[in-house]
Structure formats: structure tokens, C-alpha cells
Amino acid sequence: MPEGHTLHRLARLHKRRYAGAPVEVSSPQGRFAAEASRLDGQVLVGAEAHGKHLFHDYGPHGIVHIHLGLIGIFGEGKLPAPPPVGQVRMRLVGRTQWTDLRGPNTCELLDPAQADAIKARLGPDPLRRDAKPDKTWARISKSKVSIAALLMDQAVLAGVGNVYRAEVLFRHGVAPLTPGRALDRALWDDMWADLVTLMRDGVRVGRIDTVRPEHLPEAMGRAARVDRHGGEVYVYRRAGEPCLVCGTPVETSSLVGRNLYWCPTCQPA
Structure with a gap:
């Protein structure tokens, strides 16, 4: 299972590549399709990590909570994006990059209160400036x-x-x-x-x-x-x-x- 530094690297990477502009969101696998349709074309406000959890913030449209678990992985590349292969839970397409999420333990769309409740259950994260x-x-x-x-x-x-x-x-x-x-x-x-x-x-x-x-x-x-x-x-x-x-x-x-x-x-x- 990836340790915390990996999730913080991913949060920084996704924020740098996708935040501040509309993002195409889809679920080729279908298991995240309804949620993806609500986010498709919306602006990704930011991304952050807390421990082994990753959060993509779409402002009023919700927060995607991701936990990779034992086999979850992100793949990425430059546009044009190739046809999805295998079980792609969520695909993001930005201005110049695409990112696929495969095999996560959790990929769910939450409201801010639900995301805050997950963070409240976690202990302090040595990589967060607000850690106590x-x-x-x-x-x-x-x-x-x-x-x-x-x-x-x-x-x-x-x-x-x-x-x-x-x-x-x-x-x-x-x-x-x-x-x-x-x-x-x-x-x-x-x-x-x-x-x-x-x-x-x-x-x-x-x-x-x-x-x-x-x-x-x-x-x-x-x-x-x-x-x-x-x-x-x-x-x-x-x-x-x-x-x-x-x-x-x-x-x-x-x-x-x-x-x-x-x-x-x-x-x-």
C-alpha cells in the first residue's frame, strides 16, 4: 500500500496539472459513472492529501475521495489520451494531460461535511502543516x-x-x-x-x-x-x-x- 509521501506527491501533481480549469471526468469501467457525469466539465479547485487519502476538490460540485488500497494505481500521459484499457475507475483529461485511476479501494464523491468527517477520523499527518x-x-x-x-x-x-x-x-x-x-x-x-x-x-x-x-x-x-x-x-x-x-x-x-x-x-x- 502506498505510504503518505506518495499521496502527497500525487496531490501536488494533480493540482499542478489540472487545478484552475475545467476537467473532463469519466468512468470507463462504469462504477463511478453517475458521479463522473456530475463532475465532467467542472473546474478542479484543488487537491490535497491527508495520510493515505487523496481528495480532489470540485468546489460546490463535491469532493472526490480516493484511497488506493493495496492495488490502486494512477497512470498518466500527454494528450491525445489513448482508448482506456482494462478497469479504469476514473479518467481525468485536462488541457495537456490525462490521468487514469485503476483498482482503488475507494473512489467516491462526497460533500464537504463527509470529507471532513473522514479527515477527523485520521491522526496527525507529519506532512501537513496543520498537524498536531x-x-x-x-x-x-x-x-x-x-x-x-x-x-x-x-x-x-x-x-x-x-x-x-x-x-x-x-x-x-x-x-x-x-x-x-x-x-x-x-x-x-x-x-x-x-x-x-x-x-x-x-x-x-x-x-x-x-x-x-x-x-x-x-x-x-x-x-x-x-x-x-x-x-x-x-x-x-x-x-x-x-x-x-x-x-x-x-x-x-x-x-x-x-x-x-x-x-x-x-x-x-
């Missing part, structure tokens, strides 16, 4: 639940997925199963600030990089990571491989249906 990290700390500091589970709870913290979860815990030496209430405030403040920096970098470059300069391939004389997620990481999907800092094999287990990755030496229980 104190709200997340209030939940973490009182919880017996592991910090690994809390970081993935979108009602506690929006936008963090399995990669950022594993990496921020490693970078701060926190064992994944540490109860939230066992963290101190200074540590959480450092983790939040680190997430802000890492995720902003992710928006800028389009991949997740979490490795410090001294541990990059060119600094260590090692091979670069090859993975469909791209970027250099410390522990994510490196089970059994030596830790880049201490050499201990990276461990893995499952928590709430998702894989955990950590170094038992750098992140002692």
Missing part, C-alpha cells in the same frame, strides 16, 4: 499497545506505513514491541521530527531513503539495494541480512498481519 503531534503523543503515552502497532494505526498517526514504521524505530533504537507508554516525550519528539524530514524527502524524490550518509553504498563499499520500493533502508525487507550498523542479522516477525523488521542489537528489548 501532541495529539499523537496523547494517544501513544497512555497506551499499552506496542509502538509498532501504534505507528501503523491511521487514527493515531496518518500516512506512516510499514517502511517508515520499521525505519524510524531503527533510527531511534526502539524495539518494535515496546509499549507506547514506555516512550518518553523527548524520544517521541525526536521520532516525529525525523518522520517529518524523512517523509518530506520522500515527497521530493519519490522514494523512501532512510540511511544516513555514512551507511550509503558508496560510503560502505557495498552493493546498492535492489527493490521495487527503491531507496536505501536499514531493516525493511532485509531479514537475515547483516545490520548496516552492527552486522547482526536483521530479524522479522508478524504483527497484526504485517511484517516487522528490526535489529535485535541496535533495538534491544
